Amino acid sequence: MTTSAAAKPIKSMGSLRGQLLRWLLVPLLLVVALDAFSVYRNALDVADLAYDRALLASTRALAERVSVVNGKVVADVPYVALDSFETDTLGRIYYKVTGTHGEFVSGYADLPALPPDVPRSEIYPALVHFYHATYQGQQVRIAALYQPVYDDSMRGIALIQVGETMDARSDLTRQILFSTLWRQGLLVMVAALLVWFAVRLVLRPLMQLKAQVEARSLTDLADFDADRVHKEVRPLVAAMNGYMGRLQALITSQRRFIADASHQLRTPLTVLKTQAELALRQLDRNPNDARAWQEMREIVESIAGTTESTAHLANRLLTLARAEHGMAESDITPVSLTEVTRQVGLEHAPAAVKKQIDLSFDAPEEVMIKGHALLLHELISNVVDNAIHYTPVSGKIILHVRRDALAQRAILEVEDSGIGIPKEDRERVFSAFYRSPSAQQKNIGGAGLGLSIVRDIAVLHGAEIALANSGDGNAAHPGLKITISFPSP
Numbered sequence: 001m002t003t004s005a006a007a008k009p010i011k012s013m014g015s016l017r018g019q020l021l022r023w024l025l026v027p028l029l030l031v032v033a034l035d036a037f038s039v040y041r042n043a044l045d046v047a048d049l050a051y052d053r054a055l056l057a058s059t060r061a062l063a064e065r066v067s068v069v070n071g072k073v074v075a076d077v078p079y080v081a082l083d084s085f086e087t088d089t090l091g092r093i094y095y096k097v098t099g100t101h102g103e104f105v106s107g108y109a110d111l112p113a114l115p116p117d118v119p120r121s122e123i124y125p126a127l128v129h130f131y132h133a134t135y136q137g138q139q140v141r142i143a144a145l146y147q148p149v150y151d152d153s154m155r156g157i158a159l160i161q162v163g164e165t166m167d168a169r170s171d172l173t174r175q176i177l178f179s180t181l182w183r184q185g186l187l188v189m190v191a192a193l194l195v196w197f198a199v200r201l202v203l204r205p206l207m208q209l210k211a212q213v214e215a216r217s218l219t220d221l222a223d224f225d226a227d228r229v230h231k232e233v234r235p236l237v238a239a240m241n242g243y244m245g246r247l248q249a250l251i252t253s254q255r256r257f258i259a260d261a262s263h264q265l266r267t268p269l270t271v272l273k274t275q276a277e278l279a280l281r282q283l284d285r286n287p288n289d290a291r292a293w294q295e296m297r298e299i300v301e302s303i304a305g306t307t308e309s310t311a312h313l314a315n316r317l318l319t320l321a322r323a324e325h326g327m328a329e330s331d332i333t334p335v336s337l338t339e340v341t342r343q344v345g346l347e348h349a350p351a352a353v354k355k356q357i358d359l360s361f362d363a364p365e366e367v368m369i370k371g372h373a374l375l376l377h378e379l380i381s382n383v384v385d386n387a388i389h390y391t392p393v394s395g396k397i398i399l400h401v402r403r404d405a406l407a408q409r410a411i412l413e414v415e416d417s418g419i420g421i422p423k424e425d426r427e428r429v430f431s432a433f434y435r436s437p438s439a440q441q442k443n444i445g446g447a448g449l450g451l452s453i454v455r456d457i458a459v460l461h462g463a464e465i466a467l468a469n470s471g472d473g474n475a476a477h478p479g480l481k482i483t484i485s486f487p488s489p
Helices: 015-064 079-086 167-202 205-215 234-285 288-325 336-355 373-390 437-442 450-460
Strands: 068-071 072-075 091-098 104-107 128-136 138-150 155-165 333-336 358-362 368-369 396-404 409-414 464-468 480-487
Touching: 015 091, 015 128, 015 138, 015 155, 068 138, 072 358, 091 128, 091 480, 155 167, 155 409, 167 480, 333 336, 336 358, 336 373, 336 396, 336 409, 368 373, 368 480, 373 396, 373 409, 373 450, 373 480, 396 464, 450 480
Parallel strands: 358 396
Antiparallel strands: 068 072, 091 104, 091 155, 128 138, 138 155, 333 368, 396 409, 409 480, 464 480
């Protein structure tokens, strides 16, 4: 036998507070991380722009000292200026001046040349290119500026390159990174505390509701106040109140059933005990008296009759309890009302024959409904059993099943020629253990549960019950016609 997926244990959903905090804080952390990365990149771009501007200014300052003397490009860089170019408080600076024909003029001859694929900077109007390179084992940022040079004898363009190590930029990068992380981390901590307090505050009504549920006694099924929780939780509280109302009705029904059952069973059990004691005393007094044995036989027969009535009562009480407790969805199946009625008629045929009652069955077609087959059988059986009990000898009972196409209902009619039910009692006869005076005279051993069971089973199936006099009745025996209308499937 395989186990379906629905039968697998359901994983616990965990804490609502924990889920809210995760769903709020995790996206917040992601957003803060993206924001920190964006701020960091923007700060780096601004820092690079500022350092590139300073590097371009140094390159221009050096370009102003490049000129043409006697047809040659020369760089007039004083020693003091050369020393300031070679070293800086934040790192080292290198330069190189290249003539109009590519000849080395001044500076560091091995400074990396300008790669051919480096585009010209669009930020500045000068013909300047910025690029990264490795020089003397260090990463350097180089500005390459094309500077026009000329005199009376020649014209051309010289290339001035000024590079600086990345120490200053790296220090500034670390400062920006630490500052960004510190500020964003502080922001996350403050936001997490605010979210935690907010979630705690929002969930307080639920925690109060939880405390109220835990503090309730077993017998306290009063409604909870839905106005004390949020609007989104009110349907849950309303469902809880509805469930407790149904539970209260079930408990009340069970208490009533227990009280009624104990009351109804107490009398026949007392009679059984009394009859048994009488039989024993009779035997003790006259153990060899034939008359005593005959009296004992009568008592035992009475005990048998009382036992049968008690068993019948117990079965009806159990059926009543089952009908009051409802039925599961899995119990509802398509049922042939025609076939169930026919079967009940066959089961009660011997009792009808014994009273010389004409029990007939009329069903022009098969009528299907949705319901619980066993409960429907019990419903029809109770109606037919009542009809047989209250129909005199040589009477008649008709079981009729048909379909009302116009109303889209399935109709069951049980019509007899018995004593009937007075109009003033037709509502009360559906109450458990109630018996009309005429019924008490006709059937002393009745329990008053038959029509109560019929009503409860009919309600479970969405059926309607109507009572009326039989069409063929008379003043002495007006008869009874019970019409039960079921919804069609």
